[in-house]
Amino acid sequence: MSHPTITATATLDRSTVGILVAEFEREMRTKPKRVCVDLGAVESFDSAGLGAVVSSMKAANEAGVEIKLKGLSQPMLDFFSLVSVHRLVMPSLPVVRPGAVVRLGAVVEPMVDGALAVLRTARDTFRELVLGTLRGQFLRLDRTAIEVDHCAAGALAIIALIAFMLGMVLAMQAYVQLRVWGCEVYVADMVGVAVIAEIGPLMTAIVLAARSGSRNAAQLGAMVVSEEIAALEQMGIRPLSFLVAPKVVACAYGALALTIVFDVVGMCGGAAFAWGFAGIELGAFAEQLRQALTLEDFVVALAKSTTFGAAVGLVGCALGLRVQDGSEGVGRATTNSVVLSIFLVIVIDALFVTWQRMAR
Amino acid sequence: MKPLSSDPAARRQTEDLVRAVALTTMFGERTVLDGVDLAVRRGEVFVIMGPSGCGKTTLLRNLCGLLPPTLGSVSVAGHDLYSASPELLQHLRLRTGLSFQGGALLGNLSVLDNVALPLRENTDLPEAVIVETARMKLDMVGLLHASMSMPSALSGGMRKRAALARAIALDPDIVYFDEPSSGLDPVTAAEVDNLIAKLNKVFGITMIVVTHDLPSAYAIADRILVLLDGKVAAMGARDHVWMDTNARLRDFIERRRPAEDSRGMDVISHLEV
Numbered sequence: 001m002s003h004p005t006i007t008a009t010a011t012l013d014r015s016t017v018g019i020l021v022a023e024f025e026r027e028m029r030t031k032p033k034r035v036c037v038d039l040g041a042v043e044s045f046d047s048a049g050l051g052a053v054v055s056s057m058k059a060a061n062e063a064g065v066e067i068k069l070k071g072l073s074q075p076m077l078d079f080f081s082l083v084s085v086h087r088l089v090m091p092s093l094p095v096v097r098p099g100a101v102v103r104l105g106a107v108v109e110p111m112v113d114g115a116l117a118v119l120r121t122a123r124d125t126f127r128e129l130v131l132g133t134l135r136g137q138f139l140r141l142d143r144t145a146i147e148v149d150h151c152a153a154g155a156l157a158i159i160a161l162i163a164f165m166l167g168m169v170l171a172m173q174a175y176v177q178l179r180v181w182g183c184e185v186y187v188a189d190m191v192g193v194a195v196i197a198e199i200g201p202l203m204t205a206i207v208l209a210a211r212s213g214s215r216n217a218a219q220l221g222a223m224v225v226s227e228e229i230a231a232l233e234q235m236g237i238r239p240l241s242f243l244v245a246p247k248v249v250a251c252a253y254g255a256l257a258l259t260i261v262f263d264v265v266g267m268c269g270g271a272a273f274a275w276g277f278a279g280i281e282l283g284a285f286a287e288q289l290r291q292a293l294t295l296e297d298f299v300v301a302l303a304k305s306t307t308f309g310a311a312v313g314l315v316g317c318a319l320g321l322r323v324q325d326g327s328e329g330v331g332r333a334t335t336n337s338v339v340l341s342i343f344l345v346i347v348i349d350a351l352f353v354t355w356q357r358m359a360r
Numbered sequence: 361m362k363p364l365s366s367d368p369a370a371r372r373q374t375e376d377l378v379r380a381v382a383l384t385t386m387f388g389e390r391t392v393l394d395g396v397d398l399a400v401r402r403g404e405v406f407v408i409m410g411p412s413g414c415g416k417t418t419l420l421r422n423l424c425g426l427l428p429p430t431l432g433s434v435s436v437a438g439h440d441l442y443s444a445s446p447e448l449l450q451h452l453r454l455r456t457g458l459s460f461q462g463g464a465l466l467g468n469l470s471v472l473d474n475v476a477l478p479l480r481e482n483t484d485l486p487e488a489v490i491v492e493t494a495r496m497k498l499d500m501v502g503l504l505h506a507s508m509s510m511p512s513a514l515s516g517g518m519r520k521r522a523a524l525a526r527a528i529a530l531d532p533d534i535v536y537f538d539e540p541s542s543g544l545d546p547v548t549a550a551e552v553d554n555l556i557a558k559l560n561k562v563f564g565i566t567m568i569v570v571t572h573d574l575p576s577a578y579a580i581a582d583r584i585l586v587l588l589d590g591k592v593a594a595m596g597a598r599d600h601v602w603m604d605t606n607a608r609l610r611d612f613i614e615r616r617r618p619a620e621d622s623r624g625m626d627v628i629s630h631l632e633v
Contacts, residue, residue: 014483021486046531048485051493058492078562083499088492325512326467 003034006056012042012049020049024056028063035060040071050079058089114319114336118344121318125248128240140246147250151212151309152257162203163195163262167269170194175278184278188288191270196293196301200262201255202349205308208255209341213316216247217337220320221330229321239321248313255309256302263301304352308345315341377402377534377566378423383432385418392418393429394590402533405560405567407577407598410587411612416570417461417538419587423568424458424536425449436534454482457527461538463519465511471522472498472507478529497525501555517548524552528559535559537569541576553579574613578602586612 004027009016020037027035037053053069060067072080098106129139174190220243223229232239267289274280316337323329378400385393392415400406410416421427423434425441434441436452444452465474476494479485485493498504501521511519520540527535540556541549553576560567560580571577577584584601586594586609594604602613 014485017485017489021489047493047496047529048479048483048489048531051485051496052489054496055486055488055492059488075562082558082562083496084504087504088495088499325510328468329512 003036004030004032005036005038007038007040008042008049008053010041010043011045012039012052013044013046014048017049017052020052021056024059028059028065032065034066034068036068036070038071039069039073039076042071042073042076045076045079047079050076054085054088057085058091061089062091113322114340117322118315118318118340121244121321122314124240125245125314125317128238128245129249132241132245137241139249140242143242143246144249147246148253150215151208151250151254155207155211155254155258156261159204159207159258159262160265162207163200163265164269164272166199166203167191167195167266167271168273170199170266171270171273171278175273179278184274185280185284185288187270187274187278187280188285189292191267191274192289192292193297195266195270196263196297198349200259200266201301201305201308202345204255204258204262204305205312205345206342208251208258208309209312209315209338209345212247212251212254213312213337213341214334216251216313216316217320217333218330220244220317221323221333224321224323225326225330244317244321247317248310251313251316252306252309255312256306259302259305300352300356304349307348307352311344311348312341315344375402376400377437378568379435380419380423381433381435383419383422383429383434385415385422385427386430392590393422393587395432396587396590396592398585398592398595400534400566400568401583402566403560403564404582405556405569405580407581407584408568408570408587409572409574409577409584409612410593412572414587415590416572416587420536420538420568420570424456425453426458454530455533457530457532457535459520459523459527459535459537459540461542463511463514463516463523465514465519465522465526467511469511470507471503471509471511471514474511474522475525475529478526482530494525494529497529498522500528500559501525502551517544517552520544520552521555524555528563528565531563532565534566534568537567537571539571539573540569541571541573549573549576550579552576556580574615588612 006020006023006027008020012020024035024037037056039053042049057067057069132138170191171187174187175184178184178186178190220229223243229239232242271282271285274285275282319333319337319340323333325332376399378398380396380398383393383396383398384391396419398406408416408419418427422429425434425436428442433443436456439448439452441449441452465471466477469477472491472494475497476490479490479493483490495504495507498507501524503518503521503525506514506518506522511522514522524535524537524540527537537556540552544552556567556569557580559565567580569577569580578598581598583596584594584598585592586601586604588608593606593609594601601609604610
């Protein structure tokens with residue numbers, strides 16, 4: 001009984017493999033018991049050409065069809081001497097799709113792990129700062145100063161610009177509503193309370209998360225990948241005191257300082273609009289602000305802002321230090337640090353507002 | 361892409377496939393390569409040797425088109441690499457493979473996908489053929505069992521071998537190797553050397569290998585270029601270079617500290633007797 005034979009052309013390379021593959025698939029549709037591939041006419045070939053032959057052998061093997069090769073030239077035998085055809089054509093193991101619980105776990109587990117890592121880093125950093133000081137191991141001021149320079153000084157221009165523009169926009173929105181009732185002067189109350197209580201700390205924390213939190217995650221992640229963290233530990237230098245504590249303190253201090261700048265410049269923006277477009281005297285604007293705001297508002301806002309800064313610093317460092325999987329992991333940690341920082345800032349803000357406005 | 365010839369011996373001609381003329385590369389004020397001339401013949405294993413910091417990797421990056429030299433020119437198959445049009449440069453790049461020192465595998469792709477990447481991006485082969493071709497390359501370097509692993513799960517030696525499989529995925533005419541056996545145990549290093557020799561013999565691929573590993577260089581080289589302080593100290597057939605009488609070259613080959621290096625000796629002049 002004769003069996004179908006597929007004859008390869010003189011050139012068996014990536015430009016002609018489609019012909020061989022199509023012919024093989026056509027023969028396989030007839031459900032033969034045995035197929036022969038004749039390579040005797042092949043004069044030149046490349047890896048893709050022989051890849052098509054192996055691919056056909058594997059497909060035949062999986063379908064239970066016997067496949068034979070004939071007419072292999074010496075160069076082809078030399079090529080096949082570098083591989084094990086038996087190993088290549090073994091059927092692949094079926095891919096088992098994980099169940100719903102496993103898939104849910106794969107989504108939830110990294111989130112829980114990330115949150116726990118942040119809590120652990122917070123605990124260890126707090127310990128390092130408090131117990132270390134008691135043991136005479138003080139915060140490294142030189143490294144903290146470098147970090148403050150990046151966090152605070154580096155963000156000064158963008159914070160001032162955002163604050164001035166947002167102050168004007170808030171004043172504009174308030175003015176449109178208040179002039180209906182003839183009480184435009186309350187623009188100052190609106191701008192003051194909004195900037196001091198919410199917009200200032202929140203916007204500062206968001207800018208900090210985008211600039212410094214992501215930088216910390218990427219920097220520490222890259223240091224993990226290149227084994228710099230392991231080298232520090234091996235030299236007896238604790239990454240927590242050498243790298244993390246200065247970054248966290250710098251973020252907290254940076255958030256505090258930048259929030260003060262934001263508040264002042266934001267109110268200047270509101271005042272500029274009130275004076276320039278709404279016809280409100282600067283003296284009246286300032287007097288209205290004095291009446292609307294209390295010292296407690298400032299103190300709570302600054303405490304809130306410092307906490308936001310510390311949270312941003314901790315999240316970036318915690319996620320950076322647990323990077324795995326090389327550059328892919330660094331990218332993931334950087335993105336997650338910004339997302340988790342902003343989420344955490346909103347949660348902390350909600351807790352502060354609840355305590356300040358509702359619980360008392 | 362030009363297909364592999366069924367007769368590799370036919371491709372072993374004496375024509376120069378890669379030429380560098382008066383290559384000088386400076387980083388700021390520092391001259392790393394100083395007037396290097398070389399010619400690599402089609403089908404040979406050309407080894408660039410020298411001590412650490414002598415400019416080997418810089419020379420390799422100049423030759424493969426990653427780093428333009430400050431002065432001089434590099435030509436591949438008669439085309440000037442640094443004045444080529446983007447289309448010609450892309451064509452030349454598809455005919456060459458580069459195996460980086462650390463592997464440079466893409467961390468978000470499995471080992472199989474790393475090797476299949478150049479085939480997927482540069483050919484219109486059916487997916488099954490791409491996968492089988494990539495698996496064949498992985499089998500050649502002994503990594504078929506790790507094809508579904510991520511690069512982060514591989515050891516240093518496995519990464520180097522995966523990088524080699526990716527470098528030969530498109531059946532290049534030239535493969536550049538940056539320290540292929542550094543950091544490997546002697547058995548794995550010998551395996552990599554054998555693989556380079558086999559690929560050269562079976563496919564007639566021109567190999568340009570940068571190494572400071574003397575046994576490895578001697579095992580695989582047809583011709584050797586020795587760089588010392590950015591200059592060519594010797595170039596020629598392997599045994600000819602190995603027997604060269606240049607004093608500094610002998611120091612390097614015989615693993616001696618150069619005579620002008622006074623480390624450990626000049627303290628004597630400060631001793632009180």
